[in-house]
Amino acid sequence: MTDEIVILGLNYGAHDTSACLMKNGKLIAACEQERYTKQKHTRDFPIDAINDCLKKANMSINDIHEIALSWDPKLLQEENFENIISPSRKNFKIKDLKKLKELRSQDFNLENFIRQELNFTGRITSHLHHLCHLASCYYPSGFNDALIICHDAVGEIDCSLMATASKGNISIFHRGNQWPNSLGLLYAAITDYLGWKYNSDEGIVMGLAPYGDDTQFIKSGEKTYREIFKEIIFPDEFNYEIDRTW
Template sequence: MYILGINAYHGGASACLIQDGRIIAAAEEERFNRVKYWAGFPVQAIRYVLDEAGIQPADLDHIGISRDPKANLLQAALFAFAQRPTLAMVRDRLANTMKVGSLKSEFVRHMGISADVLKADFHNVEHHRAHLASAFFVSPFDQAAVLSVDGAGDFVTTMWAVGKDNQLTVLDEINFPHSLGIFYTAICQWLGYLKYGDEGKIMGLAPYGEPVYLDAMRKLVRLQRDGTFELDLDYFVHHAEGAAMTW
């Protein structure tokens, strides 16, 4: 059985091919088009992993993408009602959601094939559940605590779960706009690193510094009694204007 996993319309567009539980090949689109953290559809990466296995799209049994537009719709609607984000932000998110939600038509269009040749089932996997799965299911552990933290995906920024055997039980999550990933990106941009993906440079520089701004940071990110966190949104604009990420 062949399973193709896709990250599309999100930073680091990529593809991974699995045959009977074994990874055959994986690649990011940026390796082919030379655009760092490219966020379109990973056409060349898909072709590469299929070529590595010597198969065609018609041989695929399942195709999945690490986004599910139907996830957390109520939370997103309540946020939009309360925060009234800009029209540009709403339009951008709707356009992205429509592409992710029509995975089969997008796959057919970009791969230049007819839908009739595909026998694969298509799956939209909630973003952070995909992160959790990619960490736990390839680990050497039969049971583990699993944590996913990033900017945002499917309106969730942080999710934690217990992994046991071949199951993941999600314990809780933190929703947008409270995001450690966006907080980190905002700090990088404030320091002059405006391109998405430069966070690694700041991480590399961090050990050479001293925590002289720790008290200020604690005002930006407020720890809660239950161990979760909230951002002081007075210092951020992403909840109204969207995250300023460029690839």
């Protein structure tokens, strides 16, 4: 094992918790916690997924050189707020960011929690959530050069990330759309409005989207669906604002 670098990747702190195991850059195993607990989109610590990854690789926690986390909890610490939020929007943003911190408060001592749960004494690293999304798309894609874009509900605080990739290197050129200005949250709201479960069934709405017609008028007949959404989403070159009064 001396010449091998073994990394345990963890997705914990939000929905669909999971684990994966990589040896010398090669994926050995990947397991999702809900497969063991039968709880869809579980947020539980993925202990069963971790144990199964280790079992599949015939390893123990002592064989792990590093645990890599799929988001950076330090970005939500109170003392870092002033360094993260846009200076021109601090007054109205700080309340939103404190709410986001409260929602994830159980994760702020994440490193200590993981060490206790796994009896792990090695290195633990945190990685920007959206960069993990981009990497998971680019590296298996087979493309040498690519434009890679991520929009989701929320990462740490940002809700989108844009980058270029070339020869195995990813270069970020835009981070923005700070929470709660999120296309993902808007998509979740529409999913809920249509009668499905938010943070779960957005894929159903996405599948139905090609069959829709945004030039159709809403029931009142006053505006089209496209006009309605133009009143909700205000885009510029890379960023957008969401009118939360809706």
